[in-house]
Amino acid sequence: MKNDINNQLKHEIDIRWFTDLLAEHQPPCVSVYVPLHRAAPPADQNPILYRDLLDKAEEQMLKRYDIRTVRQMIQKLESIAPSPEFWVGNRDAIAVFVSPDFVRVIDLLETVKPHVAVADTFHIKPLLRILQKADRFHVLCLELKNVQMFEGNPWKLEKLSLRYVPHDVWEVAGMTLSHDGTSAIDLLQAPKQASEGTAPVEPASEEIFYHAVDRAIWEHYSRLSGLPLILCADEKTNAGFRQHAKNPYLLDQTIMWAPRSQPTERIHQEAWKILQPIYQRRLEKLADDFRTAKAHQKGSDEPLQVAEAASYGRIGTLLIDADKRIPAHLARYSGMIQPTSPGGPTDDMLDDLGEMVLRAHGQVVVMPSNAMPTDTGVAAIYRY
Numbered sequence: 001m002k003n004d005i006n007n008q009l010k011h012e013i014d015i016r017w018f019t020d021l022l023a024e025h026q027p028p029c030v031s032v033y034v035p036l037h038r039a040a041p042p043a044d045q046n047p048i049l050y051r052d053l054l055d056k057a058e059e060q061m062l063k064r065y066d067i068r069t070v071r072q073m074i075q076k077l078e079s080i081a082p083s084p085e086f087w088v089g090n091r092d093a094i095a096v097f098v099s100p101d102f103v104r105v106i107d108l109l110e111t112v113k114p115h116v117a118v119a120d121t122f123h124i125k126p127l128l129r130i131l132q133k134a135d136r137f138h139v140l141c142l143e144l145k146n147v148q149m150f151e152g153n154p155w156k157l158e159k160l161s162l163r164y165v166p167h168d169v170w171e172v173a174g175m176t177l178s179h180d181g182t183s184a185i186d187l188l189q190a191p192k193q194a195s196e197g198t199a200p201v202e203p204a205s206e207e208i209f210y211h212a213v214d215r216a217i218w219e220h221y222s223r224l225s226g227l228p229l230i231l232c233a234d235e236k237t238n239a240g241f242r243q244h245a246k247n248p249y250l251l252d253q254t255i256m257w258a259p260r261s262q263p264t265e266r267i268h269q270e271a272w273k274i275l276q277p278i279y280q281r282r283l284e285k286l287a288d289d290f291r292t293a294k295a296h297q298k299g300s301d302e303p304l305q306v307a308e309a310a311s312y313g314r315i316g317t318l319l320i321d322a323d324k325r326i327p328a329h330l331a332r333y334s335g336m337i338q339p340t341s342p343g344g345p346t347d348d349m350l351d352d353l354g355e356m357v358l359r360a361h362g363q364v365v366v367m368p369s370n371a372m373p374t375d376t377g378v379a380a381i382y383r384y
Contacts, residue, residue, distance in 0.1 A: 141259035157268035324377035
């Protein structure tokens with residue numbers, strides 16, 4: 001069983017498996033969020049904190065489950081960290097999800113508050129905050145001799161391992177660009193040919209290079225993610241690239257530097273200066289949309305009304321307060337709210353609401369408290 005568990009570990013956040021967390025799982029469903037110290041010796045504190053959180057999980061489970069079930073669950077939770085090396089890495093937190101039929105560990109590139117939840121479903125609200133598109137973006141660092149791409153949010157900028165994107169003008173050499181919809185996958189054969197000595201060794205023209213990069217970024221990143229794209233380039237490269245770029249997600253604002261001359265932290269700061277006003281405007285629009293919907297009886301901030309609407313799949317957009325928690329359980333199909341009793345599950349009704357709306361293909365946005373248009377922790381815009 002240990003090998004099976006280890007094969008499921010160390011996944012970065014990916015929407016393709018997010019539905020796995022929303023699926024029905026055999027309870028108890030234990031969710032553990034662990035903030036991490038990256039460097040050693042501070043990293044030595046990580047297993048200590050995790051152990052403390054497991055003690056809390058055990059205490060919660062013992063109130064509802066037999067000792068055999070609890071021991072099996074604790075063994076699975078302990079097995080995710082087989083050695084001290086597990087706790088050192090390029091991440092700021094981990095989220096651990098374990099049930100009798102499921103194990104998943106997710107690396108997080110932003111910190112979280114230490115938290116343990118034992119319930120009939122997994123606690124996903126912190127992940128929703130990270131996954132949502134509202135404050136995420138891409139940065140394309142472009143030079144003729146080097147192409148890099150990053151994904152960022154208000155806290156971090158993380159380098160991506162580019163696939164099917166030319167890294168420089170030499171890698172583009174020998175590619176045949178056409179207007180017949182040829183994909184970047186088909187075009188990027190030059191690297192292999194060059195290593196065999198059969199491809200041209202002269203660099204491609206700047207026009208072809210910009211065209212190839214723009215198409216590859218669109219096909220394999222922007223089109224799939226829908227995230228805004230910020231260009232980081234010197235003045236000449238910026239002008240040349242924009243002359244050929246057709247990516248609709250490319251923002252007008254540019255970080256007008258040669259990327260190689262700036263550390264990642266500085267690029268992140270400049271990128272967020274560009275994105276923050278856009279992010280704020282989106283939050284303000286969502287709040288205004290809710291107020292308009294409520295005024296026309298097409299929205300609500302009353303938890304009972306929102307829960308009923310969610311059970312019928314009526315909610316198109318759900319706003320959730322990132323810092324608020326309602327200790328109650330929301331029945332998955334009926335929408336009935338059951339208050340949490342002593343020794344009962346540590347459910348968060350807002351978390352349950354988010355899950356229900358996501359299953360009905362609605363949009364869920366976790367918002368800072370100061371941006372929420374209500375003080376109930378929830379605001380729903382109905383589809384009908």
